[in-house]
Amino acid sequence: MNLLKTISNRHSPRSFSSIEVEKEKLDLIFEAARWAPSSFNNQPWRFFVANKNENLNFYNDIINCLTGFNKSWADTAPILIVTVVKTTFDHNNLPNKYAFHDLGLAVGNMLNQATALGLYMHQMAGIEHDKIAKLLNLLSEYKPVTVIALGYLGKIEDLPADIQKVENEKQRVRKQLSEIINYSPLN
Numbered sequence: 001m002n003l004l005k006t007i008s009n010r011h012s013p014r015s016f017s018s019i020e021v022e023k024e025k026l027d028l029i030f031e032a033a034r035w036a037p038s039s040f041n042n043q044p045w046r047f048f049v050a051n052k053n054e055n056l057n058f059y060n061d062i063i064n065c066l067t068g069f070n071k072s073w074a075d076t077a078p079i080l081i082v083t084v085v086k087t088t089f090d091h092n093n094l095p096n097k098y099a100f101h102d103l104g105l106a107v108g109n110m111l112n113q114a115t116a117l118g119l120y121m122h123q124m125a126g127i128e129h130d131k132i133a134k135l136l137n138l139l140s141e142y143k144p145v146t147v148i149a150l151g152y153l154g155k156i157e158d159l160p161a162d163i164q165k166v167e168n169e170k171q172r173v174r175k176q177l178s179e180i181i182n183y184s185p186l187n
């Protein structure tokens with residue numbers, strides 16, 4: 001038995017090709033997000049999309065909200081997506097404790113769909129959250145969570161030297177199953 005290819009082939013690159021992401025593919029990635037499960041089916045995920053070729057001003061405004069290291073590689077991506085979460089339920093306005101969880105499920109679906117389409121995504125928490133909230137004119141119950149770089153894979157050689165080094169030296173490591181699974185209560 002093998003892992004799904006969309007899981008095993010996925011990784012988070014820092015070099016993207018300038019090749020446009022087809023509109024049909026982008027739509028399909030968001031369609032995948034749409035069908036994620038969520039607490040009370042509240043669907044608390046929201047996305048703001050900046051296409052470098054179509055709206056460079058908005059794209060650059062988002063780049064300016066990234067912190068240090070991310071600023072120096074993310075602008076190779078043709079598409080930036082800001083993920084936003086609605087932190088209250090639609091039906092009673094009470095806090096939705098599962099909103100971030102549900103956004104994660106939606107992004108998980110997007111990762112699978114993007115990988116199946118030959119595309120790559122790199123999520124970033126290294127962003128200035130308050131600045132992005134202001135840029136997007138978000139109401140207080142909406143919180144920006146990440147910015148995602150999306151596109152086809154680019155060449156590592158096209159990156160600045162320091163980031164090439166990080167990319168060439170990075171190792172994809174994971175905790176062992178025994179570290180994350182318990183079959184009985186803790187002692």
Ligand SMILES: Cc1cc2nc3c(=O)[nH]c(=O)nc-3n(C[C@H](O)[C@H](O)[C@H](O)COP(=O)(O)O)c2cc1C
Binds near residue numbers: 010011012122125127
């Ligand atoms: C919520 C989240 C935030 C992340 N933030 C950043 C970031 O700010 N900058 C960055 O270079 N990578 C960021 N990453 C990428 C992780 O470092 C990466 O997913 C992890 O090292 C595993 O590598 P892989 O995605 O290639 O399997 C983030 C990933 C996630 C899921």
